[in-house]
Amino acid sequence: MGSRLGRRLPVMADVAKEAGVSHQTVSRVLNDHPNVRSETRARVLQAIDKLGYRRNLVARALVTKRSRTLGVVSFDTTLYGPASTVYGIEQAARAAGYFISIVSLKSIDPGGVRDALDYLADQGVDGVVVVAPQRSAARALADLPLAIPTVAVEGGQAGEVSVVSVDQVAGGRLATEHLLSLGHETVWHVSGPSDWLEAEGRVAGWRAALEQAGREAPQPLAGDWSPRSGYEAGRSLARMTDVTAVFVANDQMALGVLRAFTEQGVSVPGQVSVVGFDDIPESAYFSPPLTTIRQDFDAVGRHSIEVLVRRLEGGLQERERLVVPPAFVRRASTAQPPEGR
Amino acid sequence: MGSRLGRRLPVMADVAKEAGVSHQTVSRVLNDHPNVRSETRARVLQAIDKLGYRRNLVARALVTKRSRTLGVVSFDTTLYGPASTVYGIEQAARAAGYFISIVSLKSIDPGGVRDALDYLADQGVDGVVVVAPQRSAARALADLPLAIPTVAVEGGQAGEVSVVSVDQVAGGRLATEHLLSLGHETVWHVSGPSDWLEAEGRVAGWRAALEQAGREAPQPLAGDWSPRSGYEAGRSLARMTDVTAVFVANDQMALGVLRAFTEQGVSVPGQVSVVGFDDIPESAYFSPPLTTIRQDFDAVGRHSIEVLVRRLEGGLQERERLVVPPAFVRRASTAQPPEGR
DNA sequence: AGACCGGTTGTTAACGTTCACAGTCGGGGC
């Protein structure tokens, strides 16, 4: 009852009339202004309830010049990592009272980020989170004249934007050191695409751990994050008889590596140990269950919103840099190297 | 040059003055109104360019009462299916000139959908796509007084909303018939949660195929879509000696089943054949590569936007019902039943 | 010649909110 078809939605003036006050008083009630007599407030609230009034946020945004909407720019939200990050962002934003508007890019061209940012700026977002894991995207971001407060996720160190990221180098180290500690002579690496900062960080961690142990770093094999590219790298590795340990830059590629090894009759972890990265939900059920490095995507998403909201509401601050540590997850794909080398 | 710090953004009136016309003429140019002299149009365009003017969409939305924003309500966008669907939705919406605002729910409580819809309505979205695969969500949707044009994805047949979905029954049939055609006596089933419409559809398809072939349908094992629940079902199935074929309601659970079989020394497809559902990117690299039923999530997302936009821009139409067919993908996890039964 | 018409442009009034400011009322200090 009340709001029947064809009837125009009630506005503040309607509520005001119903409650016998001015529209401004209604506004004050809605915005929790202190100086309203509690009896008046009650009357207004009752009128609001009776008419089923809902404040028009568009009109509000026009005059306040704040839309309470945050933009998110991301690449391929179909992947587990970006999807989880965006999920964390969305939850945190809603909890903080912001709407989320998403743009997900399919290609990595440098103009893409710019266009997406323009697009969101047109919409009137108050701030933007850019999940920009490629170096080119990070650079584009750094070069942009930033009219809007921006936070980058995995976005490198350049520019004036705040950055939230997982410590990829530490992750690469963790994986490599684990394999070394099991007694492996050296550790091979299947990397992600070289344009990706995450891939670069993992390579760096792997190299650092190897160097620190005084071992030679073999030539890494480059993949593109897909299971198929891992499979191909796995076939190459299966042919080399001196390989006993492989650190693969993500779990999907690790699956491909596992598959290739299985096909070639290479036993994991009997002959070769494998470590992945990400800890996707499937990893624990691979054959064998995958030892991997866990990234807390959800935390990254939440933190990016915290940083952004702090910037938005706490006045202008210096750019922040927040790093989330990765975690080592031991499962069944790693073991000591075989006796006979 | 041009937009310097501290300078307020140019508005239509500024452009009008610069071009020596009225603001209304500027508006006309911006909205491609036909009756503008081409010379005037050029002058306005030039002024816009010179001042770096961008139209304020919030002000526009206030007067037109259309925000050109579409809401999306979804469950756990971390899963491949929903993530892909949302991705398709986002791409299609942007192409059609709409912004996307996302709400992703974590719990399945019936009030959740209602709250999300309210939330989006407050924001002033023109329409909503609800990815509501649970029966409870579908019912909530059907019961709601829909103030806003709505399209449901996988949302059952009830209510007045349009629905876009994959033909789950056909998918269940496809999987079961394939196994039957290989010579299996009957087919076991690991289902999704009973509250999910998709799970229900797949069960129905499986049952129908079995009945049509005159076979007895065994008691299905219920999972929750997770690899772990598949693993548990797999352990049960491995203990039963008469099982030669299993249709698992999604690929993640199929992975768990595969893992359990491997652990118990049950060979796939040597002793037992397994068929999954979804065709996630990992499936082709499972051990063995998984025979499965492919869902075109992207198409579902795109279609849902097409239906919604048609409703929004083509005047009021009857609710539509659009069904996307699933596709059978044969890989290495299925074979004829073992000789010795 | 006068009415009329289509193309083009300008003027004024919305849209629904918040902001700035101006009141009103009652009480306390002097």
Add this chain to the structure above:
DNA sequence: GCCCCGACTGTGAACGTTAACAACCGGTCT
């Protein structure tokens, strides 16, 4: 008794756009 102040409330004007309507121009129709 007067002034001032704080609590409360109302009035008018923004915000930047589109919609509705009026006005003007030149030409065509009768």
